[in-house]
Amino acid sequence: MFQGNTDPYPYIVAAYMVGFLSIAGYTAWLVINRYKIKKLLNVLSKGIQNETK
């Protein structure tokens, strides 16, 4: 049953905060993850180059 007397604004703010934080958080995690992998790949390729020299 619809609870018409409830103040809706805290619920709206909470829902959109959860939405924003989930999407932004996952995107940030992907970018950090990509940065770490690329950094390690660079270190490895430099190591191989030094060895071949």
Next chain:
Amino acid sequence: MIILDKKQLITGCIFFVMLMLAWYWSLFVVTTEEHQGDVYRIIYLHVPSVFTAFLSAFILLCMSILGLWKKSYKSVQVGLASAEVGLLFTFLGLATGSIWGKPTWGTWWTWDARLTTTFILALLYCGYILLWNSVQSNLMRIKVCSVLGIMIAANIPIIYKSVTWWRTLHQPPSIFRRGGSSMSPEILSLLLINIAIMLAIGIWLIIQRYKNITLGEDLEEESYLQIRQQEGG
């Protein structure tokens, strides 16, 4: 060092700005719904999230069929990316639905058919990720993950029809139904815009996650080769 190439960065930024504009429109511009009041505005986040979770399951289904048919490892890599993004949006759908449920139904959660089947979808996505990480052999990974991927997609029609098959607290379909949508054109058009943007973000996230998976496996291979070289030399 370039983390994201220019094209990926620009498309990501465009989708993000579009989402923020759509949310601004949803929160401050569109008219208030006459029965529920302002709390109905959560629909512009809740429904697009669930649709994106469904899209992820559809991509997972296609990749699983392809995986079983062609024995392609690439398809289960895309499958893992879809399952992760699907889990994110299923969580978002459940969380926003729960927040919407408190002021409208008077409860955060109830074990009705729609909510329970969606919760099962989240568990299945978790199961797919766990299975993918626990199986080491590529061929075995293709087989078992593809079978689970098909089972996950089979849950989607059950979730969609749950509100008509069983008596639930959740409202029946209001967008795709016989006789047209029950929503006003203004509310419906903004909802469809929000769905389109969220689907685009979902696809963008799946592509980015897929690239991370392939790069991570390149890294593993390269470090293995280097260890082999050091041992040999």
